[in-house]
Amino acid sequence: AVVSTQSTGKTPMFALLFVMLTATLFTLFGNVYSQINTASFTSFAFTSLCAVGLIVLRRKEPDTPRPAKVPLFFPIVTILAGIYLFVVPWITNTVMCAVWTGVTALGIPIFYVGVKGYYRPALLVTISGKWTALMGRLLNSE
Numbered sequence: 001a002v003v004s005t006q007s008t009g010k011t012p013m014f015a016l017l018f019v020m021l022t023a024t025l026f027t028l029f030g031n032v033y034s035q036i037n038t039a040s041f042t043s044f045a046f047t048s049l050c051a052v053g054l055i056v057l058r059r060k061e062p063d064t065p066r067p068a069k070v071p072l073f074f075p076i077v078t079i080l081a082g083i084y085l086f087v088v089p090w091i092t093n094t095v096m097c098a099v100w101t102g103v104t105a106l107g108i109p110i111f112y113v114g115v116k117g118y119y120r121p122a123l124l125v126t127i128s129g130k131w132t133a134l135m136g137r138l139l140n141s142e
Contacts, residue, residue, distance in 0.1 A: 038100055041089050045104075048082025051075035 026035040054075045057064070090097045113119055 034096065037089060037093065037096060040085060041097060041100060042104060044082045044085040048079050048086065051078040051082070055079075 023035060026032075026038070052075075054070065055072065058072075113124070
């Protein structure tokens, strides 16, 4: 429940707090350029993956009703730009890319434990419930 939506407006409060904390730490202990590079690196990686998903779904499910049909030119350009913006930082700043790829990859086990609930020890469930209740009260979202 820790990774769930916490507010009545369906805003993922913990995700927002994590991003705020990370940005604050970068600003205090790093420099703004490292924050911009990190945000660009991960943002364009996921934006490109969304564009790939759009093309895959259009090929696999062509008859699915869509509210807006995007011309294929836009996702292809997005993928090409994303590849460029993902590869160039690996050449210029390999350490930063390796660290943030690892940090992003940490989301995979967190997803399977926190969201899917494949392996939930009793202690984790207890701590998660208490943490969620505390943060809900602090954020006035319960």
